[in-house]
Amino acid sequence: MKTPTKRDEILQAALELIAEHGFHGAPMAMIAEKAGVGAGTIYRYFETKDVLIRQLFEELKAKIMAALLAGHPTGKPARERFSHLWKVLFRYLVANPLHHRYMEQYHNSPYGVAQHRDRLLNKPDEQDPIRSLFEEGIEQQILKDLPIMVMFSLAFGPLFGLIQDQLNGFIEMDDALIEKTVGACWDGLKR
């Protein structure tokens, strides 16, 4: 455990304020204050507010990807890998509600115009366990033969909606319910 750098403090402050109040509800001066630095200091680490917002997005994306890859049961059956991925992502976002809210705001704003939820899980230049899972499953005729994009939405579209509901207190997904829901998503995908 290293002590957080000034850059980290700024990113954390920005995350908290933007997740809660939106991009224009988080003035640079407020971010600076929350981070415990001078207003000008932010600009030593981030050229503009836009750059700060974009880099924060990249950091969060990387953390989520890392969570997805950690402990991935490579080599196990498709059904098991799917279940693992789905649950890891669900639990990550429930455990990190600010990350979720930030990502959602980012995607639905001019910043994220060219980037999309699915993109997040679909960088072809990286090892992507989700894409491989789908491609493999389709080839082996375990899964329905639908475009990858449709597969993504069938698999993870329900997840994002349920995260919202859980974070907003409309539902409490316990392990049993999560398990059932993963099963239902899989039913949508499989032949």
Next chain:
Amino acid sequence: MKTPTKRDEILQAALELIAEHGFHGAPMAMIAEKAGVGAGTIYRYFETKDVLIRQLFEELKAKIMAALLAGHPTGKPARERFSHLWKVLFRYLVANPLHHRYMEQYHNSPYGVAQHRDRLLNKPDEQDPIRSLFEEGIEQQILKDLPIMVMFSLAFGPLFGLIQDQLNGFIEMDDALIEKTVGACWDGLKR
């Protein structure tokens, strides 16, 4: 066809500008100009910009609900009703991309903090064909026995993601693909 009132022109101008440029990319003066009215005139119809944004949301929500109810095959089997609802909603949002983008921005912003996508389809004080469909289906043991919220997400979560992809040009959902996708969503719901 009635000629649009000044209020309508303002709402339409706000819709176009906000859907494209976001809330803070649409100054009141710009909305006024696009609507062909004076800047001060907006305040005769909407107390503040916040109120305008909120009322526009309500109007769009009402229009979508109206579309969902129009031509609904009451009395037909659950599977058929589901398919109808899903396709009507999909086609409505593809045909009205500004509505979709506005709703998404609204939901993922401080404005929409207390309102949610599922809420949109879940006002218990209205006749709600979706809720009845799910409740009925569960009772008749056609559908999985899951909380209504989970059912909603399983059913319509994939839809919103696919709308984004379609609007962003990443996929072209033709009638056949839509049909298959509805089928896959149904597979996720049914026992």
Next chain:
Amino acid sequence: MKTPTKRDEILQAALELIAEHGFHGAPMAMIAEKAGVGAGTIYRYFETKDVLIRQLFEELKAKIMAALLAGHPTGKPARERFSHLWKVLFRYLVANPLHHRYMEQYHNSPYGVAQHRDRLLNKPDEQDPIRSLFEEGIEQQILKDLPIMVMFSLAFGPLFGLIQDQLNGFIEMDDALIEKTVGACWDGLKR
């Protein structure tokens, strides 16, 4: 005598502050206050501070040109026309010291990089009594055969230096001394 418009008040306030304190010693807020308007009001009349500075320059230039042309003894001998022009310009700048200081600051700044003192007196697309005077005098072999640019500097270079001195209180040019000085400049020009 019409009452000055808001635009005029802003230009006048800018002239006074910039002439005395320089471009960066005259914040927009200070100009606004001196002009008796709100800070934002300036931007209804001038897109940016740069535009304000440039338009003020153009206004002053036009006023000086107008003064030069008013009462010009067209048709009179070259010597007499020269004397008239020189004295009118001298007196105008002494009477309007802010104009002088503003013009000098403008010329010696990135704003005026492409514009020059001589340019001021040398717009070939306007009727230019100075240029005609020189061209005519050279042709008639009254004046030395030197490039027009050199003629300008010989004729008016001394003037600007003397204006500075007078405004700074280092010298008091009375009518007799002005007359002698014009004569000396003419001696420099003539064959």
Next chain:
Amino acid sequence: MKTPTKRDEILQAALELIAEHGFHGAPMAMIAEKAGVGAGTIYRYFETKDVLIRQLFEELKAKIMAALLAGHPTGKPARERFSHLWKVLFRYLVANPLHHRYMEQYHNSPYGVAQHRDRLLNKPDEQDPIRSLFEEGIEQQILKDLPIMVMFSLAFGPLFGLIQDQLNGFIEMDDALIEKTVGACWDGLKR
């Protein structure tokens, strides 16, 4: 040739940046970087930016004075001494355009409010070849009997304008033209 000290490097960097971009286009951090020193280091040599700007002015003034005095044909006729001074100054400024641009910016800014071009050539507490030339010439009735200030402007006012024109590429003063121009200035001075 001694290696330049840190102080010299700072002054040189300031000269280049300010001459090209103006006082407010040359932040201390940029000057430091160009000089190859730390931002704080400048403050070991110059108390504030203002002091740096003023001391740079003094250094340049001293260099110009030195150039004027070097090789001065003391004892030769007034006409020859004048010609020498004029040409030395002209060539110095053409050869050192940054010096010229810096001096001009300085004079026409709040910094130079109390200092003036003529002052540059008129420090009574130094040996001043120009002042002596004029005083002597007037006494010997070679030159017009005008105040020294007027003599200065008649003699050197044209020079500064022509330097600008030359540096801006509007004129190319070759030796012959320089000679003629010196002659014209002399014609303005002499009886």
Next chain:
DNA sequence: GATGAATGAGCGTTCATTCAT
């Protein structure tokens, strides 16, 4: 009712200066 000129608080950003290392 309708207008749009006017407002000024508040924003993102810069930069002269300081000071711990």
Next chain:
DNA sequence: GATGAATGAACGCTCATTCAT
């Protein structure tokens, strides 16, 4: 002595809102 990260006051500019016409 030298550094450069950190500071925060001050800048140019925007825009939701008001109000005299």
